[in-house]
Amino acid sequence: MWxxxxxxxxxxxxxxxxxxxxxNTKAVRHLISSVVYVKNQLSWILQIKPGVFNEYRxxxxxxxxxxxxxxxxxxxxxxxxxxxxxxxQTTVDSGEVKTFLALAHKWWDEQGxxxxxxxxxxxxxxxxxxxxxxxxxxxxxxxxxxxxxxxxVGCGGGLLTEPLGRLGASVIGIxxxxxxxxxxxxxxxFDPVLDKRIEYRVCSLEEIVEETAETFDAVVxxxxxxxxxxxxxxxxxxxxxxxxxxxxxxxxxNKTQLSYxxxxxxxxxxAGIVPKGTHTWEKFVSPETLESILESNGLSVQTxxxxxxxxxxxxxxxxxxxxxxxxxxxxxxxxxxxxxxxxFAFKGETEELQANACTNPAVHEELKK
Amino acid sequence: MAARLVSxxxxxxxATYSSPLVSCRRWSGASTxxxxxxxxxxxxxxxxxxxxxxxxxxxFHDKKILLLEAGxxxxxxxxxxxxxxxxxxxxxxxxxxxxxxxxxxxxxxMRYRAFRRMQVYRSPLSSNxxxxxxxxxxxxxxxxxxxFSYRVTVLxxxxxxxxxxxxxxxxxxxxxxxxxxxGDGSTFQTxxxxxxxxxxxxxxxxxxxxxxxxxxxxxxxxxxxxLSEATENNVAWQRFLPxxxxxxLPLSDTLSSLVWSTSHEHAAQLVSMDEEKFVDAVNSAxxxxxxxxxxxxxAGAMLQYAVGLLKPTKxxxxxxxxxxARVDAKSRVLFPLGLGxxxxxxxxxxxxxxxxxxxxxxLAGQGVNMGFGDISSLAHHLSTAAFNGKDLGSxxxxxxxxxxxxxxxxxxxxxxxxxxxxxxxxAAPLVLxRTWGLQATNAVSPLKEQIMAFASK
Numbered sequence: 001m002w003x004x005x006x007x008x009x010x011x012x013x014x015x016x017x018x019x020x021x022x023x024n025t026k027a028v029r030h031l032i033s034s035v036v037y038v039k040n041q042l043s044w045i046l047q048i049k050p051g052v053f054n055e056y057r058x059x060x061x062x063x064x065x066x067x068x069x070x071x072x073x074x075x076x077x078x079x080x081x082x083x084x085x086x087x088x089q090t091t092v093d094s095g096e097v098k099t100f101l102a103l104a105h106k107w108w109d110e111q112g113x114x115x116x117x118x119x120x121x122x123x124x125x126x127x128x129x130x131x132x133x134x135x136x137x138x139x140x141x142x143x144x145x146x147x148x149x150x151x152x153v154g155c156g157g158g159l160l161t162e163p164l165g166r167l168g169a170s171v172i173g174i175x176x177x178x179x180x181x182x183x184x185x186x187x188x189x190f191d192p193v194l195d196k197r198i199e200y201r202v203c204s205l206e207e208i209v210e211e212t213a214e215t216f217d218a219v220v221x222x223x224x225x226x227x228x229x230x231x232x233x234x235x236x237x238x239x240x241x242x243x244x245x246x247x248x249x250x251x252x253x254n255k256t257q258l259s260y261x262x263x264x265x266x267x268x269x270x271a272g273i274v275p276k277g278t279h280t281w282e283k284f285v286s287p288e289t290l291e292s293i294l295e296s297n298g299l300s301v302q303t304x305x306x307x308x309x310x311x312x313x314x315x316x317x318x319x320x321x322x323x324x325x326x327x328x329x330x331x332x333x334x335x336x337x338x339x340x341x342x343x344f345a346f347k348g349e350t351e352e353l354q355a356n357a358c359t360n361p362a363v364h365e366e367l368k369k
Numbered sequence: 370m371a372a373r374l375v376s377x378x379x380x381x382x383x384a385t386y387s388s389p390l391v392s393c394r395r396w397s398g399a400s401t402x403x404x405x406x407x408x409x410x411x412x413x414x415x416x417x418x419x420x421x422x423x424x425x426x427x428x429f430h431d432k433k434i435l436l437l438e439a440g441x442x443x444x445x446x447x448x449x450x451x452x453x454x455x456x457x458x459x460x461x462x463x464x465x466x467x468x469x470x471x472x473x474x475x476x477x478x479m480r481y482r483a484f485r486r487m488q489v490y491r492s493p494l495s496s497n498x499x500x501x502x503x504x505x506x507x508x509x510x511x512x513x514x515x516x517f518s519y520r521v522t523v524l525x526x527x528x529x530x531x532x533x534x535x536x537x538x539x540x541x542x543x544x545x546x547x548x549x550x551x552g553d554g555s556t557f558q559t560x561x562x563x564x565x566x567x568x569x570x571x572x573x574x575x576x577x578x579x580x581x582x583x584x585x586x587x588x589x590x591x592x593x594x595x596l597s598e599a600t601e602n603n604v605a606w607q608r609f610l611p612x613x614x615x616x617x618l619p620l621s622d623t624l625s626s627l628v629w630s631t632s633h634e635h636a637a638q639l640v641s642m643d644e645e646k647f648v649d650a651v652n653s654a655x656x657x658x659x660x661x662x663x664x665x666x667x668a669g670a671m672l673q674y675a676v677g678l679l680k681p682t683k684x685x686x687x688x689x690x691x692x693x694a695r696v697d698a699k700s701r702v703l704f705p706l707g708l709g710x711x712x713x714x715x716x717x718x719x720x721x722x723x724x725x726x727x728x729x730x731x732l733a734g735q736g737v738n739m740g741f742g743d744i745s746s747l748a749h750h751l752s753t754a755a756f757n758g759k760d761l762g763s764x765x766x767x768x769x770x771x772x773x774x775x776x777x778x779x780x781x782x783x784x785x786x787x788x789x790x791x792x793x794x795x796a797a798p799l800v801l802x803r804t805w806g807l808q809a810t811n812a813v814s815p816l817k818e819q820i821m822a823f824a825s826k
Binding site for chain 1: 404427428429430431432538542544545546755756757758759760763764765
């Protein structure tokens with residue numbers, strides 16, 4: 001999969017592979033024989049075999065942020081060997097792709113393995129809807145989210161995309177697993193109203209960042225951030241595609257001992273609520289980490305609230321306790337981007353390193369204010 | 370895993386699809402059918418009110434609703450001179466529902482009558498045992514046409530002949546909607562089918578939902594009666610005879626509606642006898658004092674005395690039932706009575722309301738009120754679901770409706786059936802039980818109020 005690397009908020013560069021979309025990514029991988037990276041913080045140069053040049057266009061851009069080049073060359077040198085044989089730096093984990101590929105046709109069985117996700121809609125749709133309605137002065141009865149453009153990242157089979165479409169929004173759902181998109185596409189095709197309001201694409205978030213920068217009123221990443229490789233890049237991309245004052249909605253699982261015991265051991269191995277291997281505890285994200293990354297990207301966190309699943313009733317409930325599942329709502333600041341913000345991005349990186357090292361509750365408190 | 374065991378298992382539902390129709394069919398063609406959000410099958414009181422309630426709901430503004438009615442369109446420009454013999458009594462809860470979509474005002478402008486009390490008795494009027502129940506505020510004497518909002522499409526003279534259900538397991542290219550084929554060959558698809566087509570519901574049979582039912586050996590005779598003198602006429606009367614209850618509901622100062630439940634033979638006789646004899650039969654049914662035992666009378670009087678000691682009652686002026694002078698020609702009709710209750714009110718993409726879900730004896734006047742209760746519950750659940758962007762045919766909110774209504778309706782059905790059986794018997798112990806029971810209920814006013822509140826919802 002092609003992808004962007006660290007997209008600085010200066011937005012000075014981008015790499016794009018235009019073509020038939022994600023379907024041929026596997027084919028593309030085979031055609032690449034050598035990949036050379038020169039990576040400073042903000043640029044990539046990628047070479048492709050000339051043979052495929054007429055099928056795929058690549059654009060090479062160099063960043064103008066050469067002041068940081070010395071630091072970044074050290075970094076890139078460190079990673080160079082590792083990356084020489086990997087085709088991409090992306091937020092999509094290919095192991096996760098395989099897991100979800102196997103279950104792609106089971107999305108729409110409401111009593112099947114995805115039943116907890118179906119019933120989670122009872123919480124997450126009102127959460128999104130009510131927070132968005134605060135920003136709409138007069139909404140139409142019957143179509144409260146009419147006029148809103150929403151991006152559903154990691155939409156899977158479209159479980160959350162369809163309710164948002166029914167509420168009147170125009171939604172674009174993206175997912176790297178193309179079987180998922182096929183299922184989603186097929187399911188929405190039977191409903192003429194939804195067919196017009198929803199569009200599905202097989203791609204990762206990084207691939208559409210440039211063409212959709214600042215176009216969405218809301219971005220929804222529900223049950224996604226615990227599956228991505230590079231959380232920071234992912235959230236930066238989310239921020240980039242948002243309009244100023246746009247909303248970002250995230251639901252995910254906290255990284256605590258309780259979430260290991262209940263979320264992995266009980267849910268996957270004992271009770272079978274979640275298929276085995278769906279989650280990796282190391283990739284769970286605590287609300288503090290999430291908040292610090294969001295704040296460093298210019299998103300101000302409005303709400304963090306816990307969710308609890310009752311496996312006996314099959315219903316979710318809101319909760320004060322965020323140690324298992326939680327939902328977060330953040331709003332992008334209304335200030336337009338400018339070159340100074342590159343420094344914030346660098347600062348954000350160092351802060352993020354610190355935050356990863358120790359989730360300092362004092363820092364968390366300060367960020368909350 | 371536990372959730373799958375405990376929750377309403379889709380697989381079980383699929384296994385019991387025993388309908389004679391094809392239960393799962395890949396509908397590859399006909400993608401040009403209109404897809405409705407809700408189709409209500411049956412345009413009677415309950416079906417029409419359901420369609421109105423949905424059409425009026427704010428969250429259904431951009432949804433498509435269709436009402437299928439087998440009968441012809443009735444255009445009511447002005448009220449006819451004579452009263453129809455179809456009378457329903459409306460509880461306050463139902464009146465609230467009807468006013469929520471503006472139908473109550475239309476009804477009030479047409480024909481309705483409020484009654485303040487209902488006097489229920491068994492024994493002769495000479496004894497002191499007339500129990501008054503302060504009950505429903507309004508009675509409404511005519512089955513009216515509801516004015517539809519423009520959001521509801523109505524098809525008259527359309528009878529569905531076939532329903533095709535979606536596959537229980539989502540398959541890639543088969544339509545997930547319910548397909549309805551009408552008698553004239555036209556087809557529709559819908560996300561939710563609401564069956565409001567009466568106690569012989571076609572929707573219920575096609576869905577293969579089991580119906581617990583039995584027939585009472587009774588038929589009800591309805592008629593419109595002219596009273597011998599004009600009175601205030603705001604009291605409803607019901608007397609329990611051994612053959613069944615006879616009730617008089619006020620329609621106007623001079624008119625009342627009769628509902629007399631009795632055995633099939635007697636009902637047939639009543640309908641065919643000439644008018645004078647019929648009037649005599651009605652009067653004697655209310656006034657006669659045949660057929661009581663001294664033992665029961667004494668026992669009843671004892672309890673009354675005891676109650677009087679504990680709780681001094683106000684002696685209210687005794688009111689007597691009106692006597693009947695004449696009956697409207699051609700207003701005598703009979704229909705058989707029975708009890709019915711559907712084992713399930715909902716299936717994926719199907720819901721039953723009104724008589725399709727439950728059928729009850731008219732002695733308590735609860736039939737249509739339970740139907741209106743179903744409507745307010747289902748409309749509430751669907752409204753919330755629409756505001757949450759949910760698929761309207763999803764079982765998660767339909768089971769919420771079913772649980773809520775089954776609890777209420779089962780209790781009421783059981784109570785009505787029990788009352789009917791209790792009053793049909795003349796075995797002394799049971800008669801004593803009911804006499805004392807009724808007196809005690811009458812005396813303990815909180816209990817009486819609770820019962821009335823439950824019935825009025």
